[in-house]
Amino acid sequence: MSNDRVKIQHTELLSDNWYTLKKVTYKYLQDDGKWVTHAREAYDRGNGATILLYNPGSRKVILTRQFRLPTFLNGNETGMLIEACAGLLDKDNAEDCIRKETEEETGYKISKVQKVFESYMSPGSVTEILYFFVAEYDHNMKVSEGGGLQHEQENIEVLELDFDEAYNMIHTGEIRDGKTIMLLQYAKIQNLV
Numbered sequence: 094m095s096n097d098r099v100k101i102q103h104t105e106l107l108s109d110n111w112y113t114l115k116k117v118t119y120k121y122l123q124d125d126g127k128w129v130t131h132a133r134e135a136y137d138r139g140n141g142a143t144i145l146l147y148n149p150g151s152r153k154v155i156l157t158r159q160f161r162l163p164t165f166l167n168g169n170e171t172g173m174l175i176e177a178c179a180g181l182l183d184k185d186n187a188e189d190c191i192r193k194e195t196e197e198e199t200g201y202k203i204s205k206v207q208k209v210f211e212s213y214m215s216p217g218s219v220t221e222i223l224y225f226f227v228a229e230y231d232h233n234m235k236v237s238e239g240g241g242l243q244h245e246q247e248n249i250e251v252l253e254l255d256f257d258e259a260y261n262m263i264h265t266g267e268i269r270d271g272k273t274i275m276l277l278q279y280a281k282i283q284n285l286v
Contacts, residue, residue, distance in 0.1 A: 098122040102130070112138035137220045142191040143179035144226040145276035146201060147256065152286045154259050155199050155230060156273065158250040159241075169269075175252065175262065177273040179223075187224035195228070199251050200239030203228045209279055214271060223272060227285065256286040 100120040108114040118132045146155035158175050165172030180194035188206055196202050206228045214223050241249040254262075260277050262268040268277070280286055 100128075107134065112136065134218065135220055136218055139181045139183065140187075140222045140224070141179055141181045142187045142194065142224040142226060143177045143272045143276065144191045144195055144206065144228055145177050145273075145280055146195065146199065146203070146228055146230040147280055147286045148230055149286050150231075152256045153253050154256050154277070154280070154286065155201065156252045156254060156259060156268075157198055157239075158252055159248060164269075174270050175268050175273065176270045177276050179272060188226070191224070191226050196236065196239075198239050198241050198249050200237040201230050201234045202236045203230060203234060205229070212275070225272070225276060225279070227276065227280065256280065 098121060101117060102120060103118040105116040105118075106113065107116055114134060114136050116132060116134050118130065120128045120130050122128055147153070155178070156175050157178055158173055160172045161169070161174045162172060164174055178191075178195050178198045180190055180198070182190045185193065187208065191206060192203060206226045209225050209227055211222055211224045213219075214221060239249065239251045256277075259268065260281060263274050263277060268274060
């Protein structure tokens with residue numbers, strides 16, 4: 094990692110509870126030639142992957158619903174969020190991760206996935222890059238009920254929705270998750286369903 098305009102001065106570990114939160118003090122060379130000192134916190138939870146399962150024949154998509162504490166703390170009355178299937182990479186590559194997460198969360202065993210883009214979702218405070226995928230599904234791929242893993246304390250509801258209904262849920266505010274909005278908009282622009 095090299096940038097002649099950035100000089101890391103000090104890194105302090107603030108938390109290593111679930112993932113790591115660090116306070117980084119650095120000097121930054123401005124366009125006017127002056128060095129300024131900044132201190133910022135960066136949360137490192139690893140990188141992740143997300144996927145939209147779609148069926149062009151039935152014009153349906155698979156999404157999930159689960160409780161998300163941070164949204165509850167920030168005014169989401171129930172804390173429930175409708176989302177595209179997603180997970181952290183851990184030691185997997187993005188494609189292997191999303192195949193595994195898809196089966197665990199939705200119960201669909203998929204083999205062919207298409208990476209469509211990657212994005213920093215909250216670059217002001219979180220280091221994570223999220224890899225976005227799409228994949229076709231049909232009911233022959235259903236191998237379990239999904240719902241996540243008990244030992245990971247997951248309690249995930251699997252939703253099969255008409256694409257137009259899911260897309261409209263962005264406008265009604267029923268879908269407020271950034272990755273899900275991005276994938277539904279991608280599907281709309283690309284005419285996947």
